[in-house]
Amino acid sequence: MTERGDYEVVVGIEVHAELATESKVFCGCKTDFGARPNSQTCPVCLGMPGALPVLNRRALEYTIRAGLALNCSIARWTKFDRKNYFYPDLAKGYQISQYDIPIAHDGYIDIEVDGQPKRIRVRRVHLEEETAKLVHAGDDIISSNQSLLDFNRSGIGLIEIVSDADMRSADEARAYLTKLRSILVALGVSDCKMEEGSMRCEANVSVMPKGSKEYGTLAELKNIASFRAVHRAIQYESARQIELVRAGGRVSRETRHWDDARGETAFMRSKEQAADYRYFPEPDLMPLEIAPGWVEEIRSGLPELPDARAARYVGQFGLPTSDAAQIAESRELASFFDSVCDALAKAGQAQAADGPREAAKWLVGDVSAALNAGGIELSQSKLAPELLAELIGLVGSGKISGKIAKSVFEEVFARGVRPGDVVRERGLVQISDAGELAAIVKRVIEANPGPVADYFAGKERAIGFLVGQIMKETRGRANPQETNRILKEELAKRS
Numbered sequence: 088m089t090e091r092g093d094y095e096v097v098v099g100i101e102v103h104a105e106l107a108t109e110s111k112v113f114c115g116c117k118t119d120f121g122a123r124p125n126s127q128t129c130p131v132c133l134g135m136p137g138a139l140p141v142l143n144r145r146a147l148e149y150t151i152r153a154g155l156a157l158n159c160s161i162a163r164w165t166k167f168d169r170k171n172y173f174y175p176d177l178a179k180g181y182q183i184s185q186y187d188i189p190i191a192h193d194g195y196i197d198i199e200v201d202g203q204p205k206r207i208r209v210r211r212v213h214l215e216e217e218t219a220k221l222v223h224a225g226d227d228i229i230s231s232n233q234s235l236l237d238f239n240r241s242g243i244g245l246i247e248i249v250s251d252a253d254m255r256s257a258d259e260a261r262a263y264l265t266k267l268r269s270i271l272v273a274l275g276v277s278d279c280k281m282e283e284g285s286m287r288c289e290a291n292v293s294v295m296p297k298g299s300k301e302y303g304t305l306a307e308l309k310n311i312a313s314f315r316a317v318h319r320a321i322q323y324e325s326a327r328q329i330e331l332v333r334a335g336g337r338v339s340r341e342t343r344h345w346d347d348a349r350g351e352t353a354f355m356r357s358k359e360q361a362a363d364y365r366y367f368p369e370p371d372l373m374p375l376e377i378a379p380g381w382v383e384e385i386r387s388g389l390p391e392l393p394d395a396r397a398a399r400y401v402g403q404f405g406l407p408t409s410d411a412a413q414i415a416e417s418r419e420l421a422s423f424f425d426s427v428c429d430a431l432a433k434a435g436q437a438q439a440a441d442g443p444r445e446a447a448k449w450l451v452g453d454v455s456a457a458l459n460a461g462g463i464e465l466s467q468s469k470l471a472p473e474l475l476a477e478l479i480g481l482v483g484s485g486k487i488s489g490k491i492a493k494s495v496f497e498e499v500f501a502r503g504v505r506p507g508d509v510v511r512e513r514g515l516v517q518i519s520d521a522g523e524l525a526a527i528v529k530r531v532i533e534a535n536p537g538p539v540a541d542y543f544a545g546k547e548r549a550i551g552f553l554v555g556q557i558m559k560e561t562r563g564r565a566n567p568q569e570t571n572r573i574l575k576e577e578l579a580k581r582s
């Protein structure tokens with residue numbers, strides 16, 4: 088009998104990302120999210136017979152930009168094709184898409200899982216139009232008995248990014264998606280909000296005996312609404328397939344629906360083959376010749392991408408690699424970090440050399456934790472870069488201890504007040520004066536003869552208790568290094 092560990096999981100990912108262009112891809116309608124249903128429509132995006140599409144140049148530029156950032160080659164010549172199928176969200180009965188000549192092809196994304204770098208190939212990036220949005224009444228798609236259609240989404244530019252089946256675990260799939268999203272957001276081509284549907288993904292999952300060269304039959308997983316869901320869906324589906332194969336069954340090629348509440352996938356329909364779509368060249372749009380000069384112009388205008396940014400943070404500020412990667416991955420965190428560094432440099436503090444590393448520590452630590460706890464984005468919080476820089480300065484100059492800084496941070500984060508004001512109002516200035524500290528240390532030693540005796544009896548831990556008493560007496564304001572030094576000095580005098 089084979090073990091579960093004798094199988095390898097094979098994952099390929101298709102991502103759809105809505106382009107952040109102001110107007111739709113083949114008409115001039117607006118693309119604002121959340122507008123009144125069917126208020127941003129015209130005969131083209133409603134799919135009226137005879138209405139003619141005109142390509143949005145910006146949408147093409149964004150697709151090329153994405154292709155270049157994903158290390159793809161850009162087609163010199165390309166065209167659009169009709170993908171024919173019937174579904175209520177597609178009024179024309181076909182979608183304008185690209186079949187055999189995508190705008191970008193053969194690129195890659197580098198990921199890292201558990202410290203292991205890996206290159207995931209990107210097979211193609213093509214441009215197509217978004218469908219209308221179906222809103223199913225009822226609790227879920229299976230039991231729903233009526234649906235509503237919103238055409239505001241219909242005709243928004245959409246890029247489809249198809250990876251090769253290079254991923255071997257749910258972790259790798261999540262790392263790929265995280266990296267892909269950070270690149271697209273950094274480029275400004277899509278806001279990639281999974282919760283608003285502007286980024287969606289489908290995972291093709293199959294299993295094969297370890298070491299095999301031949302992939303198993305794949306199942307395509309749909310309805311995945313978060314990175315967490317991607318991870319869970321792949322884990323569930325691969326386990327299901329392994330159980331099935333181990334029991335002597337066969338995986339069938341099908342589309343399966345991920346049910347996030349139940350945590351399982353369910354059969355939706357047998358998978359269509361390309362032939363089912365009867366692709367043919369779109370007769371209403373001219374084929375496209377993409378000038379190499381234009382491509383180079385777009386390439387030279389690419390912004391700094393997350394990997395390059397992370398490398399710069401390591402080189403320029405000496406950040407630990409993991410902190411640098413985590414900050415660079417989020418455009419919001421990265422620009423906040425840059426602003427904190429600017430503010431630190433402007434303040435010209437002597438400890439500025441250490442400032443960026445401290446800023447990074449705050450951002451990946453307390454700041455991220457506070458944002459997660461509140462379920463908000465950095466831009467929605469009251470924390471401003473100048474405030475964090477000021478807090479770092481207070482610690483760096485020895486005015487407050489690192490421990491006090493954490494409690495000051497909580498107040499700054501909650502109320503957006505200046506750290507210096509909190510320190511003044513609450514009398515939190517650190518006690519570093521040797522004379523003042525020595526007096527407190529002596530008091531504590533005299534008041535605690537038991538622990539002092541323990542210390543002399545060789546119980547090193549007793550010193551922790553004494554430090555705790557000093558901190559209690561000073562409400563945490565005693566300078567920890569000084570306190571330790573003076574305490575040991577005073578104890579030595581008594582030994």
Ligand SMILES: [Zn+2]
Pocket residue numbers: 111114115116127128129130131132133242
């Ligand atoms: Zn329109």
